[in-house]
Amino acid sequence: MTADNDRPEEGYEKPVVHDRRRIDPETGKVREPASQEAPSSADGGAPAPGEAPLGDPATAEAAPASSEASDELARATAEVLDLQDQLARRKAELYNVQQEYNNYVRRSKADAAAQRQAGAQDVAEALLGVLDEIELARQHGDLTGPFAAIAEKLEGTLAQRFEVVRYGAVGEEFDPAVHEALMHSTDPEATATTVTQVLQPGYRAGERVLRAARVAVSSPE
Template identity: 55%
Template sequence: MSDAEQPVIRDKRRLDPTTGELRTAEEVAAADAAATAAAERAAEAGALPGEEPDGGASETPDLASAGAASGATDADDPVAAAKAEAADLQDQLARAKADLYNLDQRFNQFVKRSRVEVQAEKLRGVESVVEALVPVLDDVDAARAHGGLEGPLAAVVEKLESTLTTRFEVERFGAVGEEFDPNVHEALMHAASDEVESETVTQVLQPGYRVGERVVRPARVAVTGPQ
């Protein structure tokens, strides 16, 4: 469009578009002159009033492209990748420590059970030996009671009994005057008397033997109870 065809811009508004106040005649003339001068400058630059001098809209950044570029930057960020890898390694380390702790606890429990089982097997072995020796010990006790245990044989028997007592916790029990206890006594005879107030052992027919707290054989006794 030629300069002659350019529209003429006039600003005859009596109200100021900015303040909303009534303009004077001088202010209307000044606004009109300013509008005309702006139109002439726009015509000389080849653009209509309100447009950019190059005739195009103002440039705006492509937000989608910028976001994509930002995402690509984050994905390629070596610091972020290193942090992610460190977090994964920390998780693996925590799991490995938990597995090691559980394994250590199971091993400790295994050791404890093994020690208990070994001790129990040892005790059962001693009990088995004592059970086999009980008849011999009965004969030794009977020989001692009748004065038939003398000389070198007596020394050997005492050594055997001492070894059973000190090394294997073998104990002989059962005595006249004890209160009858069915857990450690076996009554072979029973009588009644006014001289006793409770069930009392009045005769030991065969002594009892125990290993530690376990009774290998109860004491076989005669019991007298109140009338």
């Protein structure tokens, strides 16, 4: 009976007693604290090293947030590149417009100067008959008194302001670009075709010949 009473009943677990004394009763030394094993993730405790915690909202949202940030950065970069390209094109267009304007201004100034010169030359051509009469009067000694002063002032104004000058003299070598031969003769002693008589003087304004000098020439036989 006694032996049966001391037998533990089936399913009975023997209690485990933990010795938590700091001093070892046998050696009398201080015991080192026992390392506590971290509960595994299977027991609902902290996750094992390298194992991401289950059900962590921050971890679940990290990947989508990073992807959205990368897409936003790519869109911003593309937009910046597009704006830079548009700015470069606008600068090129502005440069071309400025060059066209500068060329237009230069052409306008050149055309204006050419038109003024052409207008002055037209006036000078209209006065060639008057200048011819003045020269004939001078050759015959009739250019005297107040008329001589007016004639000289007219010729001086045309020469200074419009570069109108009279040319053609006996002895000049004949040049078909500035002379018009109305009479021709030969001379056995001549070495070149020269002007022997000025029938009507020529006039030029700058480099432009307003009227060729009409002359009589003599050339070698």
